[in-house]
Amino acid sequence: MSTPPVVAAVDGSDDSLRALDWALDAARRRGARLRAVHVRQYAAVWAQTAVLVAGPPRGDDDPVLDQVRAHLEGRTRDIEVEYAGLDGLPGALLPELGATAQLLVLGSRGRGGFASLLLGSNGLAAARDADCPVVVVPRPGREVHGEAPGGPGPRVVVGVNADNPDEATLALAFTEAVLREARLQVVTAYPWPGPTWMAPGEIAPPVIDQEAVESETRTLVEGLLAPHRARHPDVRTECWVGPGDAAGYLVTASRDAELTVVGRHRRRLLAPARMMGSVTQAVLLHAASPIAVVPPSPPQE
Secondary structure, three states, rough: OOOOOOEEEOOOOHHHHHHHHHHHHHHHHOOOOEEEEEOOOOEEEEEOOOEEEEEEOOOOHHHHHHHHHHHHOOOOOOOOEEEEEOOOHHHHHHHHHHHHOOEEEEOOOOOOOOOOOOOOHHHHHHHHHHHOOOOOOOOOOOOOOOOOOOOOOEEEEEEEEOOOOOOOHHHHHHEEEHOOOOOEEEEEEOOOOOOOOEEEEEEOOEEEEHHHHHHHHHHHHHHHHHHHHHHHOOOOEEEEEEEOOHHHHHHHHHHOOOOOEOOOOOOOEEEEEOOOOHHHHHHHOOOOOOEEEEEEEEOOO
């Protein structure tokens, strides 16, 4: 069985070409094919109560794919590249590409929509619905406040929920750290209540020992990391644990990182639709590095 490709969604925008470059590098590191896919969106024409779809002209000409070939010229002698044009709605078709890909890579914005938006609807749909990890490559220049933890050198950052961990997220983070010869920063936040106002001028002290909570959280995370460390002994890991704002910590850590890895919510009985979660969505909107959104591991039989 051949190795699944790394798929780059392209539309001719500068954002999609940046994503294409990232996908080319990822495919080369993984020894995989690169597949550049252009979803040609066509107009819907309303007629009374029916929707008539006006498709694109017939023929194999696709200026976007021609642009992609020119962009990659002379850079793909050591890698197999495929080009595909699809006709339909990007928000529906892009997530489907994940069924046969090991990674789906997109730019943060495409040609359509409002330029002021931080992330396009197609990127959100793909990150929420695709069956493979989705990497969103942001525009350069995103401002991140605060100092990233750790020292110099290549870093991969991963967010871990100690109460509801997912092996697929950690597995991808360790794999990327190996491929990039980078250290892995593991970021975990634990919930911490704010002060409780009892009466004017009085504050009830916390009834929980914060140091004990932090220590217990760190112990849980170290246990989650142990099997991955055993499989990847050459990956240097750094575990950072703090109270409160997980998204804020991850966005800060994304500065100058090679990749920031976050998980997607599992489906729940009372909420069967696929969800990303507020932390993942905040990281997608604000992180300075490329962001990988990982679908949850399949449930154990």
